[in-house]
Amino acid sequence: xxxxxTKIIRSGEIIISHPPHIWKNFSTPKIMYIxxxxxxxPSAAGIYYFGLHSLYIMLASTITAVLVEFIIRKLRxxxxxxxxxxxxxxxxxxxTLPPRIPVWMAIAGSAFAIAxxxxxxxxxxxxxxxxxxxxxxxxxxxFPLRMTEWYQPGNFSIDAITSATPLAENYVYEGTRAxxxxxxxxxxxAGSIGETSALAIIIGGTILIILKLIDWRIPLIYxxxxxxxxxxxxxxxxxxxxxxxxxxxxxxxxxxxVTSPMTPSGRCIFAAGAGIIxxxxxxxxxxxEGVCFSIxxxxxxxxxxxxxxxxxxxxxxxxxxxxxxxxNIKKDTN
Amino acid sequence: xxxxxxxxxxGGIRINENKKSAESPISIMNVVPRVIIPLQxxxxxxxxxxxxxxxxxxxxxxxxxxxxxxSANIHSSISGSVSAILKIINPVTSTIISAVExxxxxxxxxxxxxxxxxxxxxxxxxxxxxxxxxxxxxxxxKQAGVVGLGGAAFPAHLKLSPPPxxxxxxxxxxxxxxxxxxTADHRLMLEYAAEIICGAYITARILKVDNIIIAIENNxxxxxxxxxxVISSIRLNEKIKIVSLPSRYPMGAEKVLIYNLLRRKxxxxxxxxxxxxxxSNVGTSRAIFDAVIEKKPLIERVITVxxxxxxxANLMVKTGTLVGDIIGDIAGIICEDxxxxxxLVFGGPMTGFSINNLDFPVTKSVNCILxxxxxxxxxxxxxxxxxxxxxxxxxxxxxxxxTYVKNNRFEDCxxxxxxxxxxxxxxxxxxxxxIPLIGYIKTGKSVLSRK
Numbered sequence: 049x050x051x052x053x054t055k056i057i058r059s060g061e062i063i064i065s066h067p068p069h070i071w072k073n074f075s076t077p078k079i080m081y082i083x084x085x086x087x088x089x090p091s092a093a094g095i096y097y098f099g100l101h102s103l104y105i106m107l108a109s110t111i112t113a114v115l116v117e118f119i120i121r122k123l124r125x126x127x128x129x130x131x132x133x134x135x136x137x138x139x140x141x142x143x144t145l146p147p148r149i150p151v152w153m154a155i156a157g158s159a160f161a162i163a164x165x166x167x168x169x170x171x172x173x174x175x176x177x178x179x180x181x182x183x184x185x186x187x188x189x190x191f192p193l194r195m196t197e198w199y200q201p202g203n204f205s206i207d208a209i210t211s212a213t214p215l216a217e218n219y220v221y222e223g224t225r226a227x228x229x230x231x232x233x234x235x236x237x238a239g240s241i242g243e244t245s246a247l248a249i250i251i252g253g254t255i256l257i258i259l260k261l262i263d264w265r266i267p268l269i270y271x272x273x274x275x276x277x278x279x280x281x282x283x284x285x286x287x288x289x290x291x292x293x294x295x296x297x298x299x300x301x302x303x304x305x306v307t308s309p310m311t312p313s314g315r316c317i318f319a320a321g322a323g324i325i326x327x328x329x330x331x332x333x334x335x336x337e338g339v340c341f342s343i344x345x346x347x348x349x350x351x352x353x354x355x356x357x358x359x360x361x362x363x364x365x366x367x368x369x370x371x372x373x374x375x376n377i378k379k380d381t382n
Numbered sequence: 383x384x385x386x387x388x389x390x391x392x393g394g395i396r397i398n399e400n401k402k403s404a405e406s407p408i409s410i411m412n413v414v415p416r417v418i419i420p421l422q423x424x425x426x427x428x429x430x431x432x433x434x435x436x437x438x439x440x441x442x443x444x445x446x447x448x449x450x451x452x453s454a455n456i457h458s459s460i461s462g463s464v465s466a467i468l469k470i471i472n473p474v475t476s477t478i479i480s481a482v483e484x485x486x487x488x489x490x491x492x493x494x495x496x497x498x499x500x501x502x503x504x505x506x507x508x509x510x511x512x513x514x515x516x517x518x519x520x521x522x523x524k525q526a527g528v529v530g531l532g533g534a535a536f537p538a539h540l541k542l543s544p545p546p547x548x549x550x551x552x553x554x555x556x557x558x559x560x561x562x563x564x565t566a567d568h569r570l571m572l573e574y575a576a577e578i579i580c581g582a583y584i585t586a587r588i589l590k591v592d593n594i595i596i597a598i599e600n601n602x603x604x605x606x607x608x609x610x611x612v613i614s615s616i617r618l619n620e621k622i623k624i625v626s627l628p629s630r631y632p633m634g635a636e637k638v639l640i641y642n643l644l645r646r647k648x649x650x651x652x653x654x655x656x657x658x659x660x661x662s663n664v665g666t667s668r669a670i671f672d673a674v675i676e677k678k679p680l681i682e683r684v685i686t687v688x689x690x691x692x693x694x695a696n697l698m699v700k701t702g703t704l705v706g707d708i709i710g711d712i713a714g715i716i717c718e719d720x721x722x723x724x725x726l727v728f729g730g731p732m733t734g735f736s737i738n739n740l741d742f743p744v745t746k747s748v749n750c751i752l753x754x755x756x757x758x759x760x761x762x763x764x765x766x767x768x769x770x771x772x773x774x775x776x777x778x779x780x781x782x783x784x785t786y787v788k789n790n791r792f793e794d795c796x797x798x799x800x801x802x803x804x805x806x807x808x809x810x811x812x813x814x815x816x817i818p819l820i821g822y823i824k825t826g827k828s829v830l831s832r833k
Contacts, residue, residue, distance in 0.1 A: 063723045063756045064738050066821035068807035069731040070397070070562065070754075076762055076814045127760070173763035173815075263768075310768040310779070361802040362637065362777045363647040 080132025143242025273323025
């Protein structure tokens with residue numbers, strides 16, 4: 049049985065347990081379902097701009113994730129009740145996919161994300177890499193062509209014309225700079241299902257920050273680092289910040305509890321590192337976009353950051369307390 | 383005199399206070415036919431019994447004498463004959479200790495409620511305190527077996543004699559009572575304010591300190607105004623300050639309180655002495671008053687009986703009274719419904735320890751008896767959310783202790799400073815995965831201390 053139950057020794061009607069005897073009623077599933085509800089915001093924006101097919105992708109990906117996790121947990125004889133984390137992974141993965149990708153690809157990516165990137169490491173809390181991003185990386189490497197097929201939003205016909213992502217070098221925007229920023233902010237631009245509407249993501253992220261479900265440091269420092277790096281490379285800062293998956297990654301991917309550091313200072317380093325790698329990939333890499341891999345690479349650094357950025361306890365000093373006290377006495381006698 | 387309002391920066395979880403018994407005045411408990419008085423009710427060595435079976439003892443007679451300095455005398459709390467000297471389990475340390483059972487004759491009279499002293503008496507007491515010299519008062523306190531009544535039960539005479547070379551400049555009287563449910567100190571501040579203030583004055587005289595601060599959380603405005611008016615009526619305005627602190631848990635923890643009041647950090651492994659302060663509970667102040675002015679040993683204290691019961695109450699209880707007698711006195715709650723399991727806790731809901739037996743006697747350190755319906759929680763995987771880290775008042779990383787203790791890597795807990803943990807329970811309270819972090823920390827600490 050579960051650990052805590054073995055610790056509660058029944059003796060008559062009186063039960064023994066460790067303090068504290070009261071708890072804040074805020075469990076992991078509650079956190080997960082609130083986050084899931086918030087992610088529905090950019091999802092809705094995705095459906096609005098890219099049509100029903102993106103809804104099918106989201107449904108397929110989310111349901112696959114929940115089912116695969118349920119089956120694997122049953123096989124591993126663990127508590128199989130869905131805690132909401134798989135649903136988040138599935139939906140987040142769908143948000144990073146191009147809008148016209150075949151549904152079976154989304155299912156394959158989602159199954160990989162849960163089975164290999166999450167459960168194979170031991171399930172919730174033990175995975176090293178963000179499962180949704182690992183699933184996307186898997187698809188991007190296996191199906192590079194289908195994964196870089198972008199479409200202009202609002203055109204739902206079968207034979208819609210493909211378009212380049214704004215970050216690609218051959219991207220041409222017909223209109224003024226201001227109109228481009230406006231389109232990018234509201235999401236009326238080619239890109240993955242969930243990443244185009246910066247507005248929806250910022251609203252969602254702000255809700256999560258206000259509810260204290262994610263740390264404000266990670267998105268803020270990540271985006272600020274990318275902005276600073278774009279400035280150094282002489283790029284258009286507003287464009288770089290709004291383009292690609294940066295917003296989605298900064299608010300919903302990099303803030304994943306399991307795969308980001310635990311201490312405030314560690315989180316700052318994590319976010320800054322992800323920002324720097326994004327800049328490097330965007331400027332020197334083979335791919336136009338680097339958010340996905342930058343976060344995955346920083347995920348790999350997380351255990352190291354946590355190991356070397358241990359917190360010092362309140363009242364800690366390098367001189368042991370006994371010696372410090374003796375010193376004080378000496379000073380007094382002098 | 384103005385109340386100083388401070389913003390506490392350290393320590394910060396809001397807990398539903400549930401102070402159900404705040405409105406019920408301290409009542410005197412009915413006379414009990416027998417008490418079992420443990421000979422170790424304090425931090426330190428167990429006392430040696432000075433009575434034997436069949437002896438007649440009066441209320442307040444010495445029955446356990448402290449063998450060494452780090453200990454506190456034990457007195458009989460009722461008049462009667464010693465019917466046995468038993469061996470019982472000390473619920474705090476889980477070791478076997480001796481206890482004296484005293485049985486009262488049948489025709490014992492009920493206790494009379496003692497009301498707070500009048501202003502005139504308080505002024506007289508202050509005048510007499512000025513005449514005493516410090517070593518005498520310290521001796522009275524030592525003889526009376528006064529210990530810290532906040533929970534740790536540290537012998538008061540040791541707390542009031544700082545090692546030579548340590549300069550004490552501030553005395554903090556702790557009236558925070560930050561734990562949910564407990565109202566014992568709150569009621570004391572409302573009903574025995576004069577004693578508390580005189581006790582604080584005695585303490586300050588012993589320590590030769592001019593700066594006295596009474597710290598009270600701002601959810602007890604009535605206590606703040608009562609203490610304030612009593613202080614001005616006995617003309618100690620110049621010497622005693624009242625500070626109102628925000629109601630956050632664990633505001634009353636010694637190191638947190640010192641930091642919030644004075645912005646001084648008690649170093650790791652050091653005592654409040656090292657930063658020139660002494661922290662004493664309001665209940666202790668009252669006990670010190672009784673010991674020095676009334677020459678009465680510490681044989682009774684205020685206990686809050688609360689939880690999932692109909693009539694929560696504050697009781698003046700003799701030490702050694704059995705839990706079963708107290709609960710029976712309040713209300714018959716005990717387990718009518720077979721489907722509900724209850725938990726019986728000595729102390730508050732955040733730090734108290736549960737007992738499994740109604741035959742445990744209350745000791746000097748018990749400030750609350752909590753009867754709670756048990757809610758079963760399943761321990762889930764840690765999701766590394768870092769909530770335990772962000773609430774820790776000692777700036778520790780509690781989740782690491784759980785990981786290491788589960789894997790028997792106790793030495794590694796030291797790298798994360800497990801000794802600095804004050805076991806306030808904030809981390810386990812907020813943990814979304816319901817990991818019993820305090821259980822793991824206690825296990826880790828006890829294994830390390832045995833090595």
